[in-house]
Amino acid sequence: MSKEEMFKELSDAVVTCKKDVVIAAVEKAKGEGIPAPEIIEKGLAAGMNEVGVRFERGKLFLPHVMMAAGAMEEGVKLLEADMPKDAVSKKLGVIVNGTVEGDVHDIGKAIVSTMLQSAGFEVHDIGRDVPLQNFIDKIKETNADMVGLSALMTTTLQGQKDVIEMLKENGMRDDVKVMVGGAPATQAWADKIGADCYAENASEAVVKAKELLV
Amino acid sequence: MTTEYKLRMGDGKRIFMTKEQIVADLKEGMADAADLGSIPDLSADEIDKLVDIITMPSRMVGVEQGMEVPVTHDIGTIRIDGDQGNSGVGIPSSRLVGAMMHERAFGADTMELGHIDYSYKPAKPVIAQEMQTMEICQQNMIVPLLYGAMPNMGLYYTPDGPFENPGDLMKAFKIDEARQSMEHSAEHLTRDIVWIMQKMMASGSDGVNFDTIGAAGDGDMYASLHAIEALRKQFPDIYIEAGMAGELMLGMHGELEYDGTTLAGLWPHEQAPLVAKAGANVFGPVVNTNTSKSAAWNLGRAVTFIKAAVEASTLPCHVNMGMGVGGIPMLETPTIDAVSRASKAMVEIAGVDGI
Numbered sequence: 001m002s003k004e005e006m007f008k009e010l011s012d013a014v015v016t017c018k019k020d021v022v023i024a025a026v027e028k029a030k031g032e033g034i035p036a037p038e039i040i041e042k043g044l045a046a047g048m049n050e051v052g053v054r055f056e057r058g059k060l061f062l063p064h065v066m067m068a069a070g071a072m073e074e075g076v077k078l079l080e081a082d083m084p085k086d087a088v089s090k091k092l093g094v095i096v097n098g099t100v101e102g103d104v105h106d107i108g109k110a111i112v113s114t115m116l117q118s119a120g121f122e123v124h125d126i127g128r129d130v131p132l133q134n135f136i137d138k139i140k141e142t143n144a145d146m147v148g149l150s151a152l153m154t155t156t157l158q159g160q161k162d163v164i165e166m167l168k169e170n171g172m173r174d175d176v177k178v179m180v181g182g183a184p185a186t187q188a189w190a191d192k193i194g195a196d197c198y199a200e201n202a203s204e205a206v207v208k209a210k211e212l213l214v
Numbered sequence: 215m216t217t218e219y220k221l222r223m224g225d226g227k228r229i230f231m232t233k234e235q236i237v238a239d240l241k242e243g244m245a246d247a248a249d250l251g252s253i254p255d256l257s258a259d260e261i262d263k264l265v266d267i268i269t270m271p272s273r274m275v276g277v278e279q280g281m282e283v284p285v286t287h288d289i290g291t292i293r294i295d296g297d298q299g300n301s302g303v304g305i306p307s308s309r310l311v312g313a314m315m316h317e318r319a320f321g322a323d324t325m326e327l328g329h330i331d332y333s334y335k336p337a338k339p340v341i342a343q344e345m346q347t348m349e350i351c352q353q354n355m356i357v358p359l360l361y362g363a364m365p366n367m368g369l370y371y372t373p374d375g376p377f378e379n380p381g382d383l384m385k386a387f388k389i390d391e392a393r394q395s396m397e398h399s400a401e402h403l404t405r406d407i408v409w410i411m412q413k414m415m416a417s418g419s420d421g422v423n424f425d426t427i428g429a430a431g432d433g434d435m436y437a438s439l440h441a442i443e444a445l446r447k448q449f450p451d452i453y454i455e456a457g458m459a460g461e462l463m464l465g466m467h468g469e470l471e472y473d474g475t476t477l478a479g480l481w482p483h484e485q486a487p488l489v490a491k492a493g494a495n496v497f498g499p500v501v502n503t504n505t506s507k508s509a510a511w512n513l514g515r516a517v518t519f520i521k522a523a524v525e526a527s528t529l530p531c532h533v534n535m536g537m538g539v540g541g542i543p544m545l546e547t548p549t550i551d552a553v554s555r556a557s558k559a560m561v562e563i564a565g566v567d568g569i
């Protein structure tokens with residue numbers, strides 16, 4: 001079996017969302033002598049991306065995303081012994097995610113948290129209608145690399161801008177990436193308020209977070 | 215110089231596009247819908263007609279004579295009283311005044327009585343007030359007056375309700391527990407909706423509007439369909455309007471079924487038959503507006519989805535048209551140029567029975 005075929009098999013295994021299938025594929029890949037980091041990056045993680053795409057298209061659902069993430073985690077565990085020392089169980093980055101003050105919409109934000117977590121980030125979801133100061137406090141407490149700000153209403157969008165201002169006032173802006181989202185947010189808005197990125201949906205949020213943090 | 219037409223972005227921003235750009239965006243939006251829903255493209259004639267509607271010089275457009283459709287309103291009773299934070303205009307007035315203004319001044323064909331905390335669950339503690347208001351409104355009005363609210367199943371999860379939040383459970387990989395939490399919540403939601411509507415029917419309501427079914431995912435739709443079924447059984451003549459929350463039924467649970475069909479992942483044309491089966495009278499499909507795309511892209515996409523839903527539906531379809539849905543930009547007060555164009559397209563191309 002070629003390496004490419006093996007990667008495809010690993011990726012497909014994650015898409016099945018089944019632990020046994022993923023474990024079997026990982027064992028097989030190990031047997032073929034494929035280095036652990038490649039099994040994870042080109043096989044399992046590629047599968048997880050595909051799961052995200054299918055979720056966005058309504059072909060796979062939230063529990064499947066979690067099952068796939070769980071199965072992938074099991075697969076990664078099998079590889080830990082073969083991984084370079086510093087790479088073991090290292091999270092991709094720490095992200096504080098929440099819906100800004102005055103806005104109780106949290107369904108989309110929760111999906112974003114779930115997808116970021118299943119992609120390997122350490123996520124601190126601080127809920128909805130979150131007083132803006134709490135974002136700052138939580139970022140300090142967790143030493144976060146990124147903050148996700150969700151707003152679902154044109155009337156609460158301003159909260160995203162305010163958090164960026166507060167980060168500046170606290171001298172933290174250079175150390176924290178800001179990702180904004182929610183239906184009324186756009187790339188133009190993100191540019192205007194000086195956010196580091198905007199993502200339209202949860203799988204795009206994962207891609208953007210990886211671009212900025214990994 | 216090529217002629218440029220005035221359009222909007224999905225966030226309401228003014229933009230200028232040439233006819234070629236408009237056609238390209240329309241087709242791209244259409245292709246997105248056709249791909250996601252596995253539904254047919256619009257015909258060349260329909261695309262031409264959409265281009266005509268978008269490029270009409272008048273600021274505001276209307277349907278051709280003879281193609282008028284009924285308009286029904288959801289939370290309109292408080293749209294006069296509520297200010298912009300409530301998607302309203304902020305003129306102090308009672309709900310009765312709001313409803314009568316819609317009937318007598320704005321030409322609404324049906325109205326809905328809604329509570330300021332617009333979900334079924336919070337209507338329970340104030341049911342006496344709701345019953346009294348329904349009675350008074352009915353005494354003063356002629357058009358059918360429904361009681362309406364959002365199923366909003368999220369209110370049954372912690373911190374708002376008794377069942378552990380499935381979002382938190384899911385993140386801890388407790389998938390079975392998360393699903394059980396949704397199933398329990400759905401049972402309670404069905405029960406609450408039926409109880410509230412028993413009271414409202416006793417007060418002379420003409421029926422019920424389910425506003426934003428599925429907002430909390432497939433469990434929300436499951437509970438709503440069961441409530442529709444139960445209400446149809448208890449009140450054979452009740453008028454039931456079933457409006458959706460979004461275009462795609464979000465799979466939070468993933469395995470809930472109605473009449474043998476998995477609810478998660480359904481698009482408007484697939485939702486329609488289930489709503490009919492449950493016993494509703496009117497189906498209210500939704501297509502979300504993408505704020506990063508042009509009105510042409512959004513309208514091409516929305517009309518493609520809704521046309522398929524109208525064709526699949528045995529019930530009249532009253533498409534949801536408002537800020538951020540139905541190809542209309544997401545603004546507190548969406549502009550008339552965009553609202554009237556999107557509405558005309560829905561009636562004349564998608565073939566909706568009402569708005």
Ligand code: B12
Nearest residue numbers: 103104105106107108148150153154181182183201202429
């Ligand atoms: C469900 C819902 C509710 C529920 C929310 C339940 C909950 N726990 O979240 C309830 C009933 C509570 C509610 C209340 C209200 N709502 Co509401 N609600 C909706 C609805 C129908 C769906 C939102 C949703 O969950 N979509 C599904 C999720 C999956 O999508 P999403 O949120 O867009 O998230 C995705 C992306 O945006 C992105 N994303 C989201 N967050 C983030 C964050 C980051 C960092 C990134 C990168 C990406 C990202 O990824 C997500 C996954 O793909 C929308 C209409 C619509 N169809 O969008 C109206 C809507 C958002 N609500 C609206 C309004 C006006 C209200 C109320 C003010 C109504 C009222 N009069 O009381 C109140 C708000 C009260 C408050 N202070 O916040 C308006 C907002 C209009 C505006 N001015 O902008 C909308 C657009 C409806 C409308 N057309 O009137 N609502």
